[in-house]
Amino acid sequence: MIIDIHGHYTTAPAALGAWRDRQIAALQDAGPAPSASELHISDDDIRETIESNQLRLMRERGSDLTIFSPRASFMAHHIGDFQTSSAWAAICNELCWRVSQLYPDHFIPAAMLPQSPGVDPATCIPELVKCVEQYGNVAINLNPDPSGGHWTSPPLTDRSWYPIYEKMVEYDIPAMVHVSTSCNACFHTTGAHYLNADTTAVMQLIQGDLFKDFPTLKLIIPHGGGAAPYHWGRFRGLAQEMKKPLLDEHLLNNIYFDTCVYHQPGIDLLTRVIPVKNVLFASEMIGAVRGIDPTTGHYYDDTRRYIDSTPYLTDEERQQIYEGNARRVFTRLDAALKARGR
Amino acid sequence: MIIDIHGHYTTAPAALGAWRDRQIAALQDAGPAPSASELHISDDDIRETIESNQLRLMRERGSDLTIFSPRASFMAHHIGDFQTSSAWAAICNELCWRVSQLYPDHFIPAAMLPQSPGVDPATCIPELVKCVEQYGNVAINLNPDPSGGHWTSPPLTDRSWYPIYEKMVEYDIPAMVHVSTSCNACFHTTGAHYLNADTTAVMQLIQGDLFKDFPTLKLIIPHGGGAAPYHWGRFRGLAQEMKKPLLDEHLLNNIYFDTCVYHQPGIDLLTRVIPVKNVLFASEMIGAVRGIDPTTGHYYDDTRRYIDSTPYLTDEERQQIYEGNARRVFTRLDAALKARGR
Numbered sequence: 001m002i003i004d005i006h007g008h009y010t011t012a013p014a015a016l017g018a019w020r021d022r023q024i025a026a027l028q029d030a031g032p033a034p035s036a037s038e039l040h041i042s043d044d045d046i047r048e049t050i051e052s053n054q055l056r057l058m059r060e061r062g063s064d065l066t067i068f069s070p071r072a073s074f075m076a077h078h079i080g081d082f083q084t085s086s087a088w089a090a091i092c093n094e095l096c097w098r099v100s101q102l103y104p105d106h107f108i109p110a111a112m113l114p115q116s117p118g119v120d121p122a123t124c125i126p127e128l129v130k131c132v133e134q135y136g137n138v139a140i141n142l143n144p145d146p147s148g149g150h151w152t153s154p155p156l157t158d159r160s161w162y163p164i165y166e167k168m169v170e171y172d173i174p175a176m177v178h179v180s181t182s183c184n185a186c187f188h189t190t191g192a193h194y195l196n197a198d199t200t201a202v203m204q205l206i207q208g209d210l211f212k213d214f215p216t217l218k219l220i221i222p223h224g225g226g227a228a229p230y231h232w233g234r235f236r237g238l239a240q241e242m243k244k245p246l247l248d249e250h251l252l253n254n255i256y257f258d259t260c261v262y263h264q265p266g267i268d269l270l271t272r273v274i275p276v277k278n279v280l281f282a283s284e285m286i287g288a289v290r291g292i293d294p295t296t297g298h299y300y301d302d303t304r305r306y307i308d309s310t311p312y313l314t315d316e317e318r319q320q321i322y323e324g325n326a327r328r329v330f331t332r333l334d335a336a337l338k339a340r341g342r
Numbered sequence: 343m344i345i346d347i348h349g350h351y352t353t354a355p356a357a358l359g360a361w362r363d364r365q366i367a368a369l370q371d372a373g374p375a376p377s378a379s380e381l382h383i384s385d386d387d388i389r390e391t392i393e394s395n396q397l398r399l400m401r402e403r404g405s406d407l408t409i410f411s412p413r414a415s416f417m418a419h420h421i422g423d424f425q426t427s428s429a430w431a432a433i434c435n436e437l438c439w440r441v442s443q444l445y446p447d448h449f450i451p452a453a454m455l456p457q458s459p460g461v462d463p464a465t466c467i468p469e470l471v472k473c474v475e476q477y478g479n480v481a482i483n484l485n486p487d488p489s490g491g492h493w494t495s496p497p498l499t500d501r502s503w504y505p506i507y508e509k510m511v512e513y514d515i516p517a518m519v520h521v522s523t524s525c526n527a528c529f530h531t532t533g534a535h536y537l538n539a540d541t542t543a544v545m546q547l548i549q550g551d552l553f554k555d556f557p558t559l560k561l562i563i564p565h566g567g568g569a570a571p572y573h574w575g576r577f578r579g580l581a582q583e584m585k586k587p588l589l590d591e592h593l594l595n596n597i598y599f600d601t602c603v604y605h606q607p608g609i610d611l612l613t614r615v616i617p618v619k620n621v622l623f624a625s626e627m628i629g630a631v632r633g634i635d636p637t638t639g640h641y642y643d644d645t646r647r648y649i650d651s652t653p654y655l656t657d658e659e660r661q662q663i664y665e666g667n668a669r670r671v672f673t674r675l676d677a678a679l680k681a682r683g684r
Contacts, residue, residue, distance in 0.1 A: 144528075145528070149493070150492070150493075151491070151492075151526055151528040151529070153528070154527060154528075155527060155528055184493055185496060185497060186486075186487070186493040186495070186496075186497055186542055186546070187493070187542060187545075188542075188545040188546070188548075188549055188580075190576075190580065191545035191548065191549075191576070191577065191580045192538075192541055192542045192545040192546075195538075195541050195569045195573060196534075196537075196538035196541055196542065196569075199534055199537050199538055199541075199568075199569065200528055200529055200530075200534045200538065203529075203530040203533035203534040204528070204530070204534075206530075206533065207530055207533075223573070223576075224572070224573070226537075226541075226569055227537045227538075227541065227568055227569035227572065229572065230566070230569065230571065230572035230603065230608050230611060231537060231565070231566070231603060231604070231608060232605055232607070232608070233603070233604030233605025233608060233631075233635065233642050234532075234533070234537075234565075234603070234604045234605075234630070234631055234642070235533065236605075236635065236642070237604055237630075237631035237632075237633050237635065237642040237643075238530075238532065238533045238630065238631060240633045240636075241631070241632065241633055246636075261572065261573060261575070261576070262573070262575030262576045262579055263574055263575025263576075263578075263615075265574070265611050265614050265615050266572050266573060266574070266575060266611070268611075269572060269607050269608070269610075269611045272607050273605075273607050288576070288579075288580065289575075289576055289579035289580060289583070290579075290583065291579050291582045291583055293575065293578065293579065294582075294588075300575050300576070300578070300579040301579075
């Protein structure tokens with residue numbers, strides 16, 4: 001079984017974007033925001049966008065199940081205030097839940113949070129609780145920079161984030177540390193801001209001692225960990241200078257890297273440097289890079305090909321990356337699969 | 343011959359830091375700034391700090407010549423205004439020039455610029471001219487984020503940077519794109535801000551068309567290019583979606599990556615992915631990572647060992663990375679060496 005732990009509903013029906021546009025326009029005009037009931041998306045609308053896109057490619061590439069969350073770049077937590085994010089997150093999370101209800105064998109949801117710059121992260125708890133308890137979400141996406149490229153929130157090790165971590169530990173759900181769109185002209189969203197956030201998160205976790213306070217907390221660093229595995233020597237050396245434990249102990253009982261690295265040498269490095277137990281299969285399909293690599297003739301984001309081809313894994317290790325690790329890290333996914341006899 | 347293109351005077355005599363502290367204190371008290379003449383550093387002071395540190399390690403590791411610039415994290419362009427940076431840059435650049443005068447076989451200077459947030463980069467030209475014409479500098483360090491982690495300047499492709507590029511082209515000197523200390527709590531200076539800036543710069547250059555306007559401009563992306571080589575597939579794919587030329591043509595006639603990557607797998611990836619002509623030997627010694635790697639028993643930043651051991655280079659290619667590329671990119675270095683019969 002092949003589990004892709006990083007997929008977003010990037011192909012949602014156009015009505016979703018139109019509703020969001022109206023919500024943003026209302027902010028600008030200080031007019032009344034549209035209500036959630038004004039958004040109409042039918043099951044057929046959902047089926048059409050999923051079957052012709054994600055599900056088609058999953059079948060072509062041979063992956064079975066995707067952990068599916070709202071489109072990351074559209075979370076745009078910097079827009080409006082908590083009410084804005086709250087209404088938007090509720091709509092997006094409901095939509096991913098509906099996808100999982102229509103295709104229970106192929107999609108299981110992960111939630112976005114209604115974060116807002118300068119607002120206490122604890123305000124996200126009710127949406128988180130709803131998504132886990134009512135929608136069967138198996139994970140959350142946590143944005144370390146709700147400002148969208150201005151980095152005005154404190155590091156992830158700050159106590160203001162702790163209410164989220166407490167709830168994660170209680171439910172035993174992991175968080176993917178994932179920023180949203182950049183509204184800073186310096187940072188291209190998917191080419192700079194995403195990767196920078198991944199690198200930044202790893203370094204914040206090295207500087208702090210978060211996992212002493214939360215020994216069972218699980219964080220996923222997407223996009224192959226940003227720059228971290230490529231610069232693993234640098235990170236080991238910096239941790240050493242800060243008198244931190246070896247990274248195996250300091251980080252690798254709690255953090256995981258996904259395989260959203262879109263060429264063979266990158267996956268070779270990842271699987272050579274990072275222990276197998278800390279690597280989770282993912283493609284972020286359909287996402288930032290949708291084209292075909294002219295040097296291989298295959299989609300850049302068809303990451304399964306790289307995993308299958310890397311010399312740094314045995315078949316058994318490959319299966320850990322495809323399935324075993326995901327079932328260990330996303331315990332609610334494992335329970336849901338077992339309940340269905342898988 | 344082995345040329346290290348990335349060294350900073352991180353070990354400057356304590357009097358330098360004390361002068362800077364007085365300069366900063368004067369800003370806080372709105373008192374008079376210390377004058378440059380109040381700083382006293384003798385040739386013996388310089389000799390002591392260089393011979394016991396950089397020169398000792400160069401001899402141990404077998405590198406011959408270092409392109410030497412002021413300590414990057416101490417540039418701190420966010421402090422004070424243009425006058426503050428101007429006085430500070432003049433002092434630091436003079437000091438690196440003195441090192442090069444005392445050890446002409448081993449050090450040649452590269453200049454920091456008196457950048458200041460919100461100030462027109464053109465104001466840096468007089469210092470740049472002085473450093474090239476009077477001090478024999480062969481390159482500059484250009485800070486894409488003088489705010490120190492708030493990223494308030496426009497991208498490097500913005501026309502406000504063009505006066506610097508025009509002068510670089512006129513003198514045929516490259517710039518290393520190098521940020522300074524981070525005053526944003528989210529970003530660890532050497533573990534996050536440096537790498538993020540490298541990644542960010544590469545993506546800015548992909549988004550723009552800077553090298554159409556400046557076909558002979560040369561930019562060095564330090565720290566192995568941040569996350570870029572590890573995510574080269576992602577960057578190729580993003581460029582493709584933006585209808586840009588292939589990166590070989592779009593970037594690789596103008597940008598270079600150094601080898602400040604502190605473990606073997608990282609250097610293996612760099613030399614496998616990036617053409618040899620675009621890789622420049624460097625260690626950033628004595629810099630961010632000063633310890634000994636317990637897994638190898640050698641200094642993390644002894645990058646020559648990784649270059650010597652990588653299977654992705656022939657001996658001839660290794661020599662290009664150690665010497666040939668540096669002489670081609672830093673033409674004023676090559677001229678200076680030839681003038682000395684080297």
